[in-house]
Amino acid sequence: MNICVTGGAGFIGSHLVDKLIEQGHTVLVIDNLSTGCREFVNPKAQFVEMDIRDSELLTVLAKFKPEYVFHEAAQTMVPVSMHDPAFDCDVNLMGLINVLNTCYKINVKKIIMPSSAAVYGDLDTLPLTEAMVGHPSSFYGLTKLTTESYLRLYYEAFGLPYICFRYANVYGPRQGNGGEGGVISIFCERLQKQQDITIFGDGEQTRDFVYVDDVVAANLNALEVPDLVGVINVSTEVSTSLNELVAQFKNIVGHDFVVHYESERAGDIKHSLLSTKKMMAELNYSPKINLTTGLANTYHYFDSKL
Ligand code: UD2
Numbered sequence: 001m002n003i004c005v006t007g008g009a010g011f012i013g014s015h016l017v018d019k020l021i022e023q024g025h026t027v028l029v030i031d032n033l034s035t036g037c038r039e040f041v042n043p044k045a046q047f048v049e050m051d052i053r054d055s056e057l058l059t060v061l062a063k064f065k066p067e068y069v070f071h072e073a074a075q076t077m078v079p080v081s082m083h084d085p086a087f088d089c090d091v092n093l094m095g096l097i098n099v100l101n102t103c104y105k106i107n108v109k110k111i112i113m114p115s116s117a118a119v120y121g122d123l124d125t126l127p128l129t130e131a132m133v134g135h136p137s138s139f140y141g142l143t144k145l146t147t148e149s150y151l152r153l154y155y156e157a158f159g160l161p162y163i164c165f166r167y168a169n170v171y172g173p174r175q176g177n178g179g180e181g182g183v184i185s186i187f188c189e190r191l192q193k194q195q196d197i198t199i200f201g202d203g204e205q206t207r208d209f210v211y212v213d214d215v216v217a218a219n220l221n222a223l224e225v226p227d228l229v230g231v232i233n234v235s236t237e238v239s240t241s242l243n244e245l246v247a248q249f250k251n252i253v254g255h256d257f258v259v260h261y262e263s264e265r266a267g268d269i270k271h272s273l274l275s276t277k278k279m280m281a282e283l284n285y286s287p288k289i290n291l292t293t294g295l296a297n298t299y300h301y302f303d304s305k306l
Contacts, residue, residue, distance in 0.1 A: 004028045004066035006052050006099060007073030008045065009036025011175045012114070012167075015216050016070055017042050023220070028064045030057070031073060040174055052095035058102045065106065070219060071099050071113035077181075078118060081140035082267045092143040096150060104160040111151070112222050115166045115231065117208070117272045119145040126239075127275040130166070130231050138267035148231055161229050163222045165215075168235035168274045172212030172294065173301035183242065184209065184295065188302040191253050201264040203243035206271045208235045211294035214287040221283045228282055235274035236287045248291060252299050 003020055007013035008029030013036070020027050021044045029041050032051040041047050048060055052073045061069075074092050075081065081088035103111050118141030119134040136142045151162040169182060176185030187197050218234045240248075246259055280286050289297075 001067045002026045002028070002065055003068045003070065004030060004061060004064060005045075005070045005072060006030045007036065007071070009033055009038060009041045009047075010072060011172075012170060012212060012215055013070070013072035014040035014042070014174060015172070015212050016072065016219055017045050019216050019220060021045060028060075028066065030060070035076075037174075053090070053098055055098070057098055058105060061102050062106050067109050068223065069099065069103050069108050069111045071096070071111055074114070075140070075143075078138045078140045078267050079265060081138050081143070085139040088139050088143055092140070093146060093150070096147055100150060100154045100160065104154060104158045108160065109226075110161040110163065110222075110229075112163045112219060113147075113151075113165070114144075115148050115164045116141065116144040117166055117168050117233075117235070117274055118269070119148065119166060120269075120272070120274075122269050122271070126271060126273040127235075127237050128233070128273060129275045130233060130278055137269060140267075155229060163228060164231045165218065165234045166231060166274065167215060168208035168210045168233070168272065170210055170212055170215050172298050175212070175298075183207075183245070184298060185302070187245070187249060188299050191249060191257055192299070192302045192305075194255065194257075196258040196260055197246070198260045198262055199242050199246070200262055200268065201242075203246070203259075203261065204241050205264075205268065206239045206241045206273065207245075208238060208273045209240055209245075209291055209294070210234060210236050210287060211289035211297075214285075214289055217288070218279060218283055218285050221285045225283065232278050232283060233274040233276065234279060235276055236290075237273065237276040238291065239271070239273045240291060245291075245295075248295055249299075252296055 009031035171184040
């Protein structure tokens with residue numbers, strides 16, 4: 001099949017492209033390389049350097065005629081959204097609308113894209129299920145919640161089917177170039193360089209860390225269920241505090257390191273744990289990689305970069 005991946009030079013997008021190529025698909029990557037890396041783009045993929053807000057997107061996709069579009073290009077950083085809500089909105093909503101208009105004009109079968117755990121905000125009842133009403137505590141969470149509503153309306157008003165994944169905290173090789181650093185990639189990079197690490201807050205905040213291969217597998221399964229439309233968590237339903245994460249790093253790293261504690265970051269969620277029930281029932285997928293294995297793989301990837 002012809003498949004377009006926006007953000008295919010980025011962390012998650014580039015892994016997805018590799019798997020799609022492995023499965024024999026013809027893949028077009030659209031990426032403006034603002035945070036993505038040209039070297040991450042599979043050499044067998046076609047590549048167009050373009051911003052998702054560019055009006056020429058329609059011309060490029062009309063020529064390529066994708067059956068499916070994976071829209072991975074986004075502003076992904078919670079702190080960036082707090083410093084510059086307008087930029088976050090421009091990329092994540094105006095860019096989205098350009099992609100959606102393009103998809104329905106060229107009759108794409110389905111758009112598959114990420115939302116985020118950030119849409120839930122700090123809800124008390126865990127694990128978080130898709131039916132819960134979110135109360136985002138960051139502008140990033142707000143644009144992602146609004147994304148879900150745009151997808152629903154493009155489906156109801158224009159008949160464009162969609163699957164929207166609420167990703168938990170995704171980690172793995174290739175994370176951390178440009179703006180896409182998460183706590184695991186930041187710690188890996190610093191520890192590889194024998195530097196200290198910093199925890200924002202008391203370290204008792206918890207996250208649901210999901211390995212990138214599991215996220216990619218969930219995306220691929222979405223191609224197998226043509227009638228499925230809606231919002232689905234992609235997570236492990238395993239809760240890990242940052243202090244526990246540091247303890248796991250101590251087992252892997254092989255040298256002593258210093259942990260500094262600083263004040264909490266604006267917009268941060270305290271606890272994030274996402275139910276896997278719907279993913280298992282409707283996508284027929286459950287995560288395969290636990291944190292110990294995923295962390296070791298990721299740490300050794302950063303090792304090989306030095
Ligand atoms: C992640 C996603 C975001 C969104 C959100 C949903 C990443 C990079 N971002 O944001 O896109 O989906 O989840 O809830 O995956 N921290 C430290 N020290 C550091 C860096 C971070 O203590 O050097 C803390 C940070 O304050 C937070 C936790 O680690 O409490 C996780 O931070 P993150 O930036 O990895 O991810 P998060 O949860 O803000």
